Amino acid sequence: MLIGLPKEIKNHEYRVGLTPLSVRELVRHGHKVMVEKNAGSGIGSSDADYTTAGASIIDGPKEIFAKADMIVKVKEPQAAERAMLRDGQILYTYLHLAPDPEQTKDLVKSGAICIAYETVTNARGGLPLLAPMSQVAGRMSVQSGAHCLEKAQGGRGMLLGGVPGVAPAKVVILGGGVVGTNAAAIALGMGADVTIIERSTDRMEELTARFGLSLKTLYSTQSVIEDECATADLVIGGVLIPGAAAPKLITKAMLKDWKPGSVFVDVAIDQGGCAETSHATTHAEPTYVVDGVIHYCVANMPGGVARTSTFALNNATLPFAVAIADKGWKKALADDAHLRNGLNVASGKVTYKAVAQDLGYDYVPAEKLTA
Known part of the structure; x- marks a missing residue:
């Protein structure tokens, strides 16, 4: 799978979706990673660190969004980023959709497969990526x-x-x-x-x-x-x-x-x-x-301590990123009910019940799309 890592553009957001160590692990699994130039500068990781890990460096976000099968981010996509999402593309990041009708509308319109860190669960009933x-x-x-x-x-x-x-x-x-x-x-x-x-x-x-x-x-x-x-x-x-x-x-x-x-x-x-x-x-x-x-x-309070936050976040998000890349999103979510709980929007449907209820969308269970 071709994975894209854009630089975060939200105000004073210095975190990054993948560390060089995470990139190396994805490359070890046979995947390709495109990293936007200076994406890791806020955590002290240079472009050279990413190329050493096996990534290719891309000048801007347009090529990354145009080519990548999966986009890995930290914060919810901003309007300019949402406009670049395409049908069937996987977006793996924090979304927080319930209070954000504009983002939800754009993600539904995009047809992208949107997996939210904050609703992935674990066997103890916790939210391990949040x-x-x-x-x-x-x-x-x-x-x-x-x-x-x-x-x-x-x-x-x-x-x-x-x-x-x-x-x-x-x-x-x-x-x-x-x-x-x-x-x-x-x-x-x-x-x-x-x-x-x-x-x-x-x-x-x-x-x-x-x-x-x-x-x-x-x-x-x-x-x-x-x-x-x-x-x-x-x-x-x-x-x-x-x-x-x-x-x-x-x-x-x-x-x-x-x-x-x-x-x-x-x-x-x-x-x-x-x-x-x-x-x-x-x-x-x-x-x-x-x-x-x-x-x-x-x-985005944790963005103020970007290095600590990014490494802590990657410890939790990387295993799921690897599973999605290795298996494809349908099989990865079908195999793991906890990861499936992270699916909020997919193929123009709202697949998380609380979001659908809060924003007035028809709710389509994730199981219907991953069967």
Whole structure:
């Protein structure tokens, strides 16, 4: 199979879909890889590194999209990239379609086979290709939130961990999944007062077993969310419904009760955000203020630590990329129900139920297309 690796063009996105090590593995399996010039520069991988791994270097994206059987990316294809997709071409990347009707429309129109990292599953019920970036984003959310709390950034002028004789900042985390767990680990390590709001009692027990009594857990109700956020200095949104739009747990009306200069980091922004006031921002302009509350809603947070993120992502995505290339998409998905769950759009059909429901498309089960 001929595999294409374009350079990411989303604002301040420095990650890349394949490392030179991943390219070498695909070449070892008998495949050819085309890499756009300077695609790996953001992670410190040169064109020479890719040619040594067996790839050919291409000056621009047009030839890659025109010739490749499979396109491997990190972020959802931008409008210019979607226009280059063609019928039957495989697209393997993050998509986050539920809050993005324009992208979904373009992918349906293209006829491409679109496999989304974020809905591939595993035997434990997890999302193994989303997990590495959720780990990164969870850790970055505290780092970014702590920076936003500084007075020069418009925040309350608080040190997250406080100092002897001065109380630490209160951090409230919505959701105790991968994002929430990693956010809690960093916030506790920095000495903050940390509370996770979670719906699963089993998960709360696991969190308490992991972090001990230094972490507070509360069962999620609307009243609890309202009360805890109103007294927080930093709120982190880490809720997820796989493939679907994130639930709006924070209303605009709630913000009037929050502390002036408090910070809200919405890690759920890729799926539309978990606040009514959330809209996607970039690393170039990461924040905005609503009712005195600083909103940090960067839609590609892990792109800020591109090298760490790319290698972590490739560890998870490469085995599936190899399977798709070795077997072709139909057999690879027919053989692996977990990979099949990643199919969101194919041959003009929406094949992921939550996306179809959220955006008003007819749902066609992936099994019908892979039989």
